[in-house]
Amino acid sequence: MGLLADRTRSRWGKFRPWVLFGALPFGIVCVLAYSTPDLSMNGKMIYAAIIYTLLTLLYTVVNIPYCALGGVITNDPTQRISLQSWRFVLATAGGMLSTVLMMPLVNLIGGDNKPLGFQGGIAVLSVVAFMMLAFCFFTTKERVEAPPTTTSMREDLRDIWQNDQWRIVGLLTIFNILAVCVRGGAMMYYVTWILGTPEVFVAFLTTYCVGNLIGSALAKPLTDWKCKVTIFWWTNALLAVISLAIFFVPMQASITMFVFIFVIGVLHQLVTPIQWVMMSDTVDYGEWCNGKRLTGISFAGTLFVLKLGLAFGGALIGWMLAYGGYDAAEKAQNRATISIIIAPFTIVPAICYLLSAIIAKRYYSLTTHNLKTVMEQLAQGKRRCQQQFTSQEVQN
Known part of the structure; x- marks a missing residue:
């Protein structure tokens, strides 16, 4: 994924397009990962393996370019520290908030039907994640430009x-x-x-x-x-x-x-x-x-x-x-x-x-x-x- 991102040439930069265009498929697969199809046990195992593989793949598609953005938004070491500091403050807060809200969402959406509740809860979090990733795309700019990659x-x-x-x-x-x-x-x-x-x-x-x-x-x-x-x-x-x-x-x-x-x-x-x-x-x-x-x-x-x-x-x-x-x-x-x-x-x-x-x-x-x-x-x-x-x- 890193090699592909380094070779990406677009008017939005190398990394931001992957964050935006990978966000929606990632959110959809997150919901599918918490969905239970009406299949046999073997069918469910195959489904789980395929969806989990897609989930990790799409997470990589979004996460590596997202992480790399910290190195191209600015080349000022002081600003980079500030950027990463805010990133982890908000990431920690987001993780705590999603943990606290998950079970209330499950109970609100599914009631006694826990599978439906978890599917709905993840759907809500996926929509929020998509909105945040889109916000990241539209409010950032890749200022550190790299020379064109010509090597293998x-x-x-x-x-x-x-x-x-x-x-x-x-x-x-x-x-x-x-x-x-x-x-x-x-x-x-x-x-x-x-x-x-x-x-x-x-x-x-x-x-x-x-x-x-x-x-x-x-x-x-x-x-x-x-x-x-x-x-x-x-x-x-x-x-x-x-x-x-x-x-x-x-x-x-x-x-x-x-x-x-x-x-x-x-x-x-x-x-x-x-x-x-x-x-x-x-x-x-x-x-x-x-x-x-x-x-x-x-x-x-x-x-x-x-x-x-x-x-x-x-x-x-x-x-x-x-x-x-x-x-x-x-x-x-x-x-x-x-x-x-x-x-x-x-x-x-x-x-x-x-x-x-x-x-x-x-x-x-x-x-x-x-x-x-x-x-x-x-x-x-x-x-x-x-x-x-x-x-x-x-x-x-």
């Missing part, structure tokens, strides 16, 4: 892989998504078996989401004060310390854990907008190195490794619980199982955050000063010497 897709893939800063951001993406995915997957088990209060799970998750909302809003003012790369690795280091500290919190210390999960929500979502801006920065760096602005494939590649991290994180939870002998039917878990439940909520995220901090501090070179040099030379039509990617520091 194979050469583009080679060039993006040779971009050392892109590879570093990809690695950071894997570790950060692993941290949030593993902890999120273990959250219900932790609240149930460690805190011993499964009834507070919704409140626990809501506290984390409220922290996310605040963290997204803090990204802009903090990066105005300090270099975003410094903020990124320091925040990840702090997340590693806090995640490890939770390991030593006594069982059933619910109030303490609410405080911890709120702080983690703030800090994790603080680095998320920064990380997305770092993705855009690697595109500028790539253009400076070889004259090719590969925005679409850069974001597509990063989203690909993000999905790999999600898949591995989800599988890791299952592997760890199976290894620890977890049995949902038991009224009490043994000591080994309890330790296994605690580990993905504390130790695994701590390791991921620590690795992210070390990698960002040691290997990511596009600091505010260095990126300013890159942008100035791009504006002057200059390129890096020998037009090759290297892992050396950017020099004036």
Whole structure:
């Protein structure tokens, strides 16, 4: 999808057309995914497989260009931070709102007929999503123009892989998504078996989401004060310390854990907008190195490794619980199982955050000063010497 977007030429730009024209099919398939046709069981299985495949495909068609827009609406790093900060503030608020409204919509539309209620509820959300995506199309403009792409897709893939800063951001993406995915997957088990209060799970998750909302809003003012790369690795280091500290919190210390999960929500979502801006920065760096602005494939590649991290994180939870002998039917878990439940909520995220901090501090070179040099030379039509990617520091 990234390769296709990079090769799109239209009066609306490279990415905005995909957002608009993919929105309606995506909304329709969302409704179909919550529809139950009058078929045999095998027919329903085939239907589900086809619709789910279409759903993920159309999500990709819309989402990759949408994500890439952050790199072409402006080339000002400060404005990019503001853009991504607002994006995640509103995305978090939208996610919380849709979660809160879904069941009332189901009951209002379907009453006792839950399948009809869910179909109607998703239809309402799909209409809202279409309107928001159309609003995005009509109110944005692609200001950063890329030179025409004349190379093959194979050469583009080679060039993006040779971009050392892109590879570093990809690695950071894997570790950060692993941290949030593993902890999120273990959250219900932790609240149930460690805190011993499964009834507070919704409140626990809501506290984390409220922290996310605040963290997204803090990204802009903090990066105005300090270099975003410094903020990124320091925040990840702090997340590693806090995640490890939770390991030593006594069982059933619910109030303490609410405080911890709120702080983690703030800090994790603080680095998320920064990380997305770092993705855009690697595109500028790539253009400076070889004259090719590969925005679409850069974001597509990063989203690909993000999905790999999600898949591995989800599988890791299952592997760890199976290894620890977890049995949902038991009224009490043994000591080994309890330790296994605690580990993905504390130790695994701590390791991921620590690795992210070390990698960002040691290997990511596009600091505010260095990126300013890159942008100035791009504006002057200059390129890096020998037009090759290297892992050396950017020099004036």
